[in-house]
Amino acid sequence: MASGSQLEAIKIDMDTIEVSNLNRQFLFRQSHVGQSKAKVARDAVLKFRPHINITPCHANIKDPEFDVEFFKKFNVVLNGLDNLDARRHVNRLCLAAEVPLVESGTTGFLGQVTVHVKGKTECYECQPKPTPKTYPVCTITSTPSKFVHCIVWAKDLLFAKLFGDKNQENDLNVRSSDGTNSTNHTEDVFERRTDEDPEQYACKIYDHVFGYNIEVALTNEETWKSRNKPRPLYVRDVLPDNLIQQNGSLENSVTEESVVSSMSSLGLKNPQDIWSLSENSKIFLEALRLFIERRQKDIGNLTFDKDDQLAVEFVTAAANIRASSFGIPLHSLFEAKGIAGNIVHAVATTNAIIAGLIVIEAIKILQGDFENLRMTYCLEHPSRKMLLMPVQPFEANKSCYVCSETPLLLEINTRTSKLRDFVEKIVKNKLGMHSPLIMHGSTLIFEAGDGLEEDVVANYALILDKALAELPAPVTSGTVLTVEDLHQEFSCNINIKHREEFDEEKEPDGMVLAGWIAPTQKDARIVSNGESTSAAHPAVTEMVEKSDDVEIAREKPGTKRKLSEMSEMIDHVHDIKPCSSHDVGDQVHPQEVEDNDDDDDIVILDENPETRKKKRLQ
């Protein structure tokens, strides 16, 4: 830090400390588990830098108290967030407040630090970031081909149906070939009578979802013409001796403190083992029984939580049984938990490197050294001898709808799509607004957020179910909608274009937003993306998948210094690094070196992959 000046910082974090944080978040100890990260971190830092002024805030950065005025108080903002939504939110506030932002992320051995200064560099959203992946409903409910599909089914359909809010829509039922729903039948099945034996209930559920539902699906010949048929599974076949081997005495002597676990009661200790179909089945039945017998009060209001051991066991087993049915390879609990919980793998070393790089950029900003800001990528395998690759920040993208206010184009069926779909899928999901206002010209069509009066909210609730073309100020082809979020101080225009048909597989949302440079499947540069599961959508949950399709974006002609997109990596809270109190002014002298080199000291990557290859061969 500049010598003599006092560092004041505010640390905002809504999380509490978990055991799994301790392998890298070294300001925390075992004894801190459960406490506020912001507060404990502050205390830990003060131990070795007692004179720094740090204010901890155990709060959500999206709270309204953190408005543009709040952000304006700072010289620099350092993000250590673990989800895209929050990052975009902070990006907009930093733009509105004109505060430089240092962004960063890590996954395993990879990481990066980027800097965003309004007017000088790109904003965080100038380059497209992959949003969580959605799967078509039919893939999840009828034709899974990958293990992750089974996980989504187990988590968002089965688990939700059994233990979640009963009033939520659920696509668990499979349509039979003659179009009739097995609704009546299922309603009876999933409702447990109070006198119904939990074990019997569990078997009934098993047979229904893995046996009956599959039989029903098989009646639809079309589906299976070019696909492998699943096989129905019944308890009586998979566990012929049945009876869950209960270690009666063991689990009855469980004290309050021990975690309820089907693995424990079945003696399957190793989360890395891949269980057989019959073991998975035993776990399924036992876990279901334990939920009923020991966690009755939770049933009806549970959402999947990766730290809920029993839930993880259940979902693993269910996914594996389904996978077995469909000929998909089975996975261990450890692996399944990672997928279901969107767990980001992380190590202390990469985090330390990235933290160091963040501080270096932050110091430059605080010293007003904007000319030397850079982005740095931490690689696992060196490129051109570099493990740490500095890159010149890019100029703002002129068609970025966030910092350049370019209008977007939305293709949508205005006659059948409801306002609700538009608000959920486009305004909240794709555009990342939380408290939007939607205007059609000077008419306010819709608004959402805190502080609205009840009758206003009620009115809007009615309008949500109307099709766009039927709104009081009808939205049709050629309409321009203005969508704003006052908290983020962000506004953008959307040109509406009516389209009749959408491809169910490729365009599952039934609408296409352009100008928002959304990555298509091909361009997706997705790696493990530490998305905490957003509020579960009734039909299909957004799940993040490690994409196998990694490709370079084809450079668009005429763009200046377009870097082939580097992956976005998301991280958890970074360690705070103390800044040295000695004067750093004496060490940064850019490029005084008398140099015979013809290489730039900062890497500028060519647009054309071909040229790059040629250069290297010299």
Next chain:
Amino acid sequence: MDGEELTEEETALYDRQIRVWGVDAQKRLSKAHILVRGLNGTAVEFCKNMVLAGIGSLTLMDDRSVTEDVLQSNFLIPPDEAYYSGRSLDELCCESLKDFNPMVRVSVEKGDLSQFDGEFFDKFDAVVLSCCSLKTKKAINEKCRRRPRRVAFYAIECRDSCGEIFVDLQKYTYIQVMSSYVAPCLDYILDCYKHGCLDTSDASKKSDGTAECQLNYPSLEEAISIAWRDLPRKVSKVYFAMRVIERFELSEGRNPGETSISDLPLILKMRKELCDAQSLGESYIPTSLLERILAAGGKEHPPVCAILGGVLGQEVIKAISGKGDPLKNFFYFDTADGKGIIEDMSNSSTS
């Protein structure tokens, strides 16, 4: 290695990193013993990383007392004179480090490491030296190389806001995961995401095959004896600067880091001598770089400590677990250009 499962405690604590390098690697780490001699800011960052990673044991050696410089870059020691007065660095750091992970045995060893018998080093899987003179580094490196079982050797140095890591794994064999992209261009980086991390979510791992790889590392003596004109073009300038400073400290009988800007004239003279002897243009060793290092003396820029300590941590983990391409054989970082560069300085006879 089989039969000894990780405990529930270990599984819970190390979950996120097991997802990176796997259970077997974690087990190997838990049996590894590491010696660190010299506890400046960078070494302490490294120690923190090792303890968090869950190694078997960490042995510390540094009987110096706390100074202002130390306090600036060593986050393990609270700036409370009543607390640290009269105690050596190794004791203070030991106490703090234990706290980070009670499952790791952290201890202190007293004495002059360069006087210890070769057998002493047999206890360790890796030895890390910091704040050591060139003489000491060479001597210990030689001792390590003579042991019947490989002792990995590392030297790490941070001056001002640049630094150097040296790696010597002697003859190192490991399984390398191949990628379909051989060309080291940007495409490869992006492709690395396919193969880089342990992808536990995909049962059918996409690997284009594995190959057994053997690397031969030169000793420190051999590595720095390579004639400068024989080095690859555009080797990091920090390498040369470090060699000049090293030579200077040796000839003036200084401890590492015992320099100041008033030494500049002598340093420039030394630079000239060395460059002349090696037929290298003096512009390869910029004056400004030498000035920075001299002026800093023993001071280290904390974020650079974190970066170097992180890279070294990763290297040691790779060597212990046998997973991942180890760095060969020098690494440099300099805030001035922001590059973290690997330089392979080995004669064709040794590579």
